Amino acid sequence: MPTSPTSERGPVRRPASRPLATALLCAAAAAAATLCACAPKADTTAPSAATTPKLVTLTAAQLQHVTLYTVAPSSFHKTVEASGVVDYDNDQATSVISPISGPVSRLLVQPGQVVKSGDTLATVDSSDYAAALSGYAKALATAVTLRRVADADKDLVQHNGVAAREAQQAQTDAANAEADRDAALQALVSLNIDPKAIKDVQQGKLTTHIEGKIRSPIAGTVVEKLITPGQLLQAGTTPAFTVANLSKVWVMAQVASSDLSAVAVGDPVRVETGVGQTAISGVVDNIAALVNPDTRAVLVRVVVANPGGALKKQMYVRTRIQSRQASNGIVIPASAILRDDENLAFVYVAQPSGGFARKHVTLGYATGDQYEIPQGLSAGDKVVVDGAVFVQFMQNQ
Numbered sequence: 001m002p003t004s005p006t007s008e009r010g011p012v013r014r015p016a017s018r019p020l021a022t023a024l025l026c027a028a029a030a031a032a033a034t035l036c037a038c039a040p041k042a043d044t045t046a047p048s049a050a051t052t053p054k055l056v057t058l059t060a061a062q063l064q065h066v067t068l069y070t071v072a073p074s075s076f077h078k079t080v081e082a083s084g085v086v087d088y089d090n091d092q093a094t095s096v097i098s099p100i101s102g103p104v105s106r107l108l109v110q111p112g113q114v115v116k117s118g119d120t121l122a123t124v125d126s127s128d129y130a131a132a133l134s135g136y137a138k139a140l141a142t143a144v145t146l147r148r149v150a151d152a153d154k155d156l157v158q159h160n161g162v163a164a165r166e167a168q169q170a171q172t173d174a175a176n177a178e179a180d181r182d183a184a185l186q187a188l189v190s191l192n193i194d195p196k197a198i199k200d201v202q203q204g205k206l207t208t209h210i211e212g213k214i215r216s217p218i219a220g221t222v223v224e225k226l227i228t229p230g231q232l233l234q235a236g237t238t239p240a241f242t243v244a245n246l247s248k249v250w251v252m253a254q255v256a257s258s259d260l261s262a263v264a265v266g267d268p269v270r271v272e273t274g275v276g277q278t279a280i281s282g283v284v285d286n287i288a289a290l291v292n293p294d295t296r297a298v299l300v301r302v303v304v305a306n307p308g309g310a311l312k313k314q315m316y317v318r319t320r321i322q323s324r325q326a327s328n329g330i331v332i333p334a335s336a337i338l339r340d341d342e343n344l345a346f347v348y349v350a351q352p353s354g355g356f357a358r359k360h361v362t363l364g365y366a367t368g369d370q371y372e373i374p375q376g377l378s379a380g381d382k383v384v385v386d387g388a389v390f391v392q393f394m395q396n397q
Contacts (some may be wrong), residue, residue, distance in 0.1 A: 067386035084253035093244035102126030126212035127274040136184035143177040149176035220245040
């Protein structure tokens with residue numbers, strides 16, 4: 001009879017059969033699944049990030065530090081802010097074009113120098129002067145001679161000394177010569193030739209070498225020098241200097257098209273340069289008829305007094321245009337306006353229950369230390385203007 005296997009320590013126990021172990025595992029898994037199905041499910045829905053702010057209630061002592069403002073419609077004047085660039089007053093600035101050809105012999109002024117109308121800016125060695133003076137001298141002599149002949153013929157025709165036809169021709173020749181003389185004189189004036197030189201020609205005096213002169217056509221400041229000694233100039237085409245009257249300048253403000261309805265010619269303007277605390281006064285002089293296709297803004301020209309020369313061409317400035325046209329709406333002090341975590345503007349409004357609730361508002365034009373509120377508030381609302389930060393602190397507790 002077969003015997004059971006044994007070891008030195010005793011009999012060896014046989015392992016359970018594999019089918020039985022598998023059945024036990026399946027039963028355990030089924031029991032666990034049943035328990036999970038019966039257990040309550042966890043709430044996996046995240047709470048909403050945006051929660052409605054709670055009503056803030058303050059004690060009587062805390063209310064002593066809070067000031068309320070009752071909202072009511074009012075009339076106000078809008079202030080339009082815009083950036084601008086300084087430019088010369090083009091009605092008092094000019095580019096000086098050389099009236100004569102030739103090389104520059106001397107420069108008599110430098111940029112920044114103040115000049116009067118008619119002052120010499122530079123001299124030019126030019127044959128144009130000599131030709132003009134010579135032409136005037138010839139025309140003057142011819143006119144004098146032909147006028148004498150015409151006067152003599154007029155006297156002779158009365159005594160039948162000459163034919164009437166010849167006397168008439170003499171009068172015509174004299175008139176033509178005088179017209180040529182006047183044209184030659186006008187040419188000298190347009191060349192800005194020294195009046196003394198013209199007078200010498202009229203008196204029959206010989207004129208020595210005269211330099212051509214480039215003169216300033218207006219009084220002002222030399223702001224640009226565009227020529228150098230020895231440079232060859234071409235009459236009527238070579239720009240030599242720029243002279244401008246800097247006592248007044250233009251500020252070209254870039255006004256958004258949405259703000260244009262609040263701007264009119266004659267509106268007062270405050271110009272801020274960023275240097276010092278004093279703003280410079282000006283007035284709207286012109287509103288462009290075109291919209292800049294790149295910036296979609298409209299150029300508004302502001303005339304500004306510039307007695308101290310603080311404003312320079314191409315300087316960037318900030319303009320505040322005060323509209324003279326009255327607007328109606330709701331405005332509240334800027335101290336009432338706070339910002340939430342999303343940078344949205346809101347105010348605290350007193351509730352009938354005695355607490356304060358947060359209310360978002362839309363900001364419009366800034367008028368001094370007040371803001372227009374197009375949306376968010378109604379007449380009769382009471383908003384916190386002093387102590388709003390304290391109310392916000394209490395709300396966040």
